Amino acid sequence: MMVSDGFGPASEVAARAYIQQSQKYPEDYMTNLDKLLIGSSRTRSSDSFVTDSAAGAVVFASGIKTYNNALGVDRNGIPVGTNMEAAHRLGYKTGVVVKSYITDATPAAFASHVLERAMNSLIAEQMAGLVPEVGRNLDLMFGGGKCTFMSNSTKGSCRADSRDIIAEMKVSGWTTTETRDEFNNIPANVKLPVSGMYAVKNVPYAIDYPINDVPTLPEMAKKALEILSEATKDSEYGFYVMIEGSRIDHAGHDNDLGTHIREIIEYYETIKVVSEFIDANPNTVMVSTSDHETGGLALGRDNKYIYRPLVYSNQTMSIDISCAGLLERPLKDRGAYVTEKMLPIHLGMSNVTEAIASKVLASKIRADCLLAMSDALNRDSNINWSSLGHSGVDVNLYAKGVTTEQLAGNHENTDIGNWLSKYLDVDVNAVTKELAKINVNQYPYTRAPSTYVFDYISHD
Numbered sequence: 152m153m154v155s156d157g158f159g160p161a162s163e164v165a166a167r168a169y170i171q172q173s174q175k176y177p178e179d180y181m182t183n184l185d186k187l188l189i190g191s192s193r194t195r196s197s198d199s200f201v202t203d204s205a206a207g208a209v210v211f212a213s214g215i216k217t218y219n220n221a222l223g224v225d226r227n228g229i230p231v232g233t234n235m236e237a238a239h240r241l242g243y244k245t246g247v248v249v250k251s252y253i254t255d256a257t258p259a260a261f262a263s264h265v266l267e268r269a270m271n272s273l274i275a276e277q278m279a280g281l282v283p284e285v286g287r288n289l290d291l292m293f294g295g296g297k298c299t300f301m302s303n304s305t306k307g308s309c310r311a312d313s314r315d316i317i318a319e320m321k322v323s324g325w326t327t328t329e330t331r332d333e334f335n336n337i338p339a340n341v342k343l344p345v346s347g348m349y350a351v352k353n354v355p356y357a358i359d360y361p362i363n364d365v366p367t368l369p370e371m372a373k374k375a376l377e378i379l380s381e382a383t384k385d386s387e388y389g390f391y392v393m394i395e396g397s398r399i400d401h402a403g404h405d406n407d408l409g410t411h412i413r414e415i416i417e418y419y420e421t422i423k424v425v426s427e428f429i430d431a432n433p434n435t436v437m438v439s440t441s442d443h444e445t446g447g448l449a450l451g452r453d454n455k456y457i458y459r460p461l462v463y464s465n466q467t468m469s470i471d472i473s474c475a476g477l478l479e480r481p482l483k484d485r486g487a488y489v490t491e492k493m494l495p496i497h498l499g500m501s502n503v504t505e506a507i508a509s510k511v512l513a514s515k516i517r518a519d520c521l522l523a524m525s526d527a528l529n530r531d532s533n534i535n536w537s538s539l540g541h542s543g544v545d546v547n548l549y550a551k552g553v554t555t556e557q558l559a560g561n562h563e564n565t566d567i568g569n570w571l572s573k574y575l576d577v578d579v580n581a582v583t584k585e586l587a588k589i590n591v592n593q594y595p596y597t598r599a600p601s602t603y604v605f606d607y608i609s610h611d
Contacts, residue, residue, distance in 0.1 A: 152211060152393045152438055152571060153425065154257050156204060157400025159444025159546055165534070166415040169460035183422040186441065187218075187549040190560045191568060196227040198601040200543040204400065205268040206262035207442030209562070211393075213337035213579060214568035216324050218598050222256065223264030223591075224273070228598070230589050232582025234572040235261040235391055236288040241577055242388040244379050245288045246344070248371045251397035252355040253513055254278060254297025257442065261393055262288045264586060269552075270310045270593035271299040279320050280344070280591060284589045285331050287323075289380060290343045291392070291560075293371040295350035297329065311593070320346065334366045337374060339381040346373070356469045357396055357417040359409050366398065369420045376428050389435070390573060394421060404443030406525035406536040407470040409463035409498075422549075436552030436574065440567060448536030455533050465499025471495040474520035477511070485512055498528055550562045592597045 157391050160271050163184065171180045171450035196206035197216040212233040224230050236580065239245045247258040254263075254274040263277040264285065279300070280287025298309035300316035310316075321327055326345040328334055334347055347366070355363040365375075396418035402411035429435045450458040450592035473493050473591045480488055489512050494503045507527045518539065529535060546568070550558050558570060572579050 152391075153422070154208065154211070154393065154395040155399055155415075155439060155441045156251075156257055156395055156397050156413065157403040157443065157445030158173055158418070158441045159448065159540070160394065161448040161450055161542055162399070162411065162415060162444070163547060165448065165450060165460065166412045168458065170416065172461050174463055182380065182410065183419045183426065183551050184547075187241070187422070187426075187439065187551050188547060189550045189555065189558055190548040190562060191545045192440050192562050192564045193545050194441075194543060194564055195422075196367070196402075197315060198599070198603065198606075199442055200602070201541050202443050203268075203541065204256035204442050205260060208257040209568075210564040211442075211568045211571065212226045212261045212564050214572055216404075216565060218411045218601075220267050220598070222259050222268050222271075223262075224266060228266050228591065229262045230445055230586040230591055232399070232579045232585065233261050234568065234577055235290075235393070236286075236577055236582045237572070237577035237579050238388075238391045238575050239288045239290070240582065241575075242386060243575070244261070244381055244382045244386075244388075244390040245394075246289060246291030246379055246392040247294070248291075248296035248368070248369055248377050248391070248392060249397045250394040251294060251395070252299060252353065253294040253348065254296050254299045255294050255397065257395050257397065258294065258393065263594065264589060264591050266591050266596045270596075271296075271309065272314075273297045273590075273593040275310070275316050276314075279325070279346075280323065281316065281319055282589070285353070285586065287344065290382065291345050291376060292388075293347040293349070293366070293580075294412075295348065295354040297348035298351045300348065301351075309352075309598060312387070317348075331364045331366060334370075334374070337378070339377045341378055343382055355402065356402065356410050356470050356471070357413045358466065359472055363544060368417050369424050372421045373424045376425070380428075380432070385424045393423070396421065396580075401471075402469070403448070404539055405470050405521050406529075406539060407521070408448070408467040408525075408532065408534060409466035409528065411448075412460075412463060417475075423515075426551060433553070436555055437553065438558065438567060438571065439549040440564075441546035443541045444546055444562075445541050447542040449535045449537065450533075450544065452529075452533055452535040454495060457533040459532045462528055466497065466528070468497040470497075470521055470524040471493050472518055474514070474524060477514065477520055478517065490499065498524065500527065502531075502592070550556075
């Protein structure tokens with residue numbers, strides 16, 4: 152399963168056009184994803200036409216709709232099993248590969264159960280297999296978010312308590328890695344389970360790799376495929392891995408199209424890695440879709456029929472990192488940073504005006520800076536964003552491998568999770584029964600009311 156978090160139809164066109172123009176490809180150029188397009192997926196949750204990533208991933212993991220912010224529980228807060236947990240119990244090897252926190256919504260939906268996605272401390276314990284009632288359901292975890300596994304007595308920790316989850320993982324048999332060199336040295340026959348936490352927070356954006364020596368998403372995906380295929384070479388069961396282009400979404404939230412495009416290109420490269428693995432192992436299938444679209448991206452604005460993708464070709468740094476550099480500086484140093492670094496170097500602008508610089512310089516909080524920097528390029532490229540959050544549009548569905556033609560057409564997002572469970576031939580309901588009495592609370596939580604006028608309760 153591959154999830155392109157926050158990647159909507161406009162994002163696909165934006166990235167395709169950028170590649171086609173920058174590489175001087177013909178107008179009928181197709182991306183690695185275009186070649187696999189099979190249908191589309193609806194994205195609503197059980198309580199809103201605009202889903203969040205938690206409810207948007209539960210549909211893939213459990214085949215049911217739940218409320219926004221929920222992980223591994225149904226719309227009533229009752230624990231539900233996942234197809235990854237069921238697969239692990241049956242004998243499959245399992246894994247998650249992401250650029251977000253390992254405990255973030257999408258990966259957590261496959262191996263944790265909490266009433267609210269921000270319960271990261273409890274999520275980390277469950278995903279590490281340290282909660283006996285849940286058990287260990289992952290053989291491999293690659294990504295970021297090491298802070299959720301670090302004791303709160305450690306600098307950089309984001310845990311709510313003093314538990315050192317990494318130390319506990321080592322005691323329970325995990326092979327743990329944290330650096331680029333350690334990642335490079337993981338052999339295909341490594342002792343499982345194995346974890347790689349390569350950033351305290353999120354794994355950096357692709358555009359920021361030059362200042363961060365971390366494994367890329369294609370590298371992590373390739374390594375995971377090598378490890379899991381080696382571990383199952385003599386097994387009647389194979390492996391089940393979820394690979395997420397997590398930060399496509401984050402760049403959408405930042406309204407940063409240059410960074411968004413580069414995350415998408417990295418996802419295309421990851422698709423290529425997986426596609427080539429399927430070519431070499433024809434008994435493997437891949438499904439790729441998004442949980443939702445992020446940002447409400449529109450290519451064209453102000454009644455002008457233009458999109459100029461190459462406006463972003465000289466951008467060298469994410470707006471996120473650039474704005475962090477501005478806001479951490481004393482006021483007296485900000486003007487020079489804006490006019491000498493942020494606009495001409497980070498965004499690659501050659502036509503910096505006083506109005507653009509003044510708007511960025513006036514930023515008092517992160518959101519102000521994001522919008523000012525985004526708008527500096529958006530007018531030249533003639534694109535627009537409608538939100539710093541998600542939108543409710545349908546998203547594209549891609550697939551490769553035997554029987555995936557069954558997914559052709561438009562689908563409710565739950566259809567994808569149920570198809571995966573059927574393909575794996577696993578019993579998710581049996582896992583649900585086992586989990587009936589587990590703790591799903593890290594702290595008291597009350598869900599928001601449904602936003603629907605007509606709230607149809609389906610068979611799920």
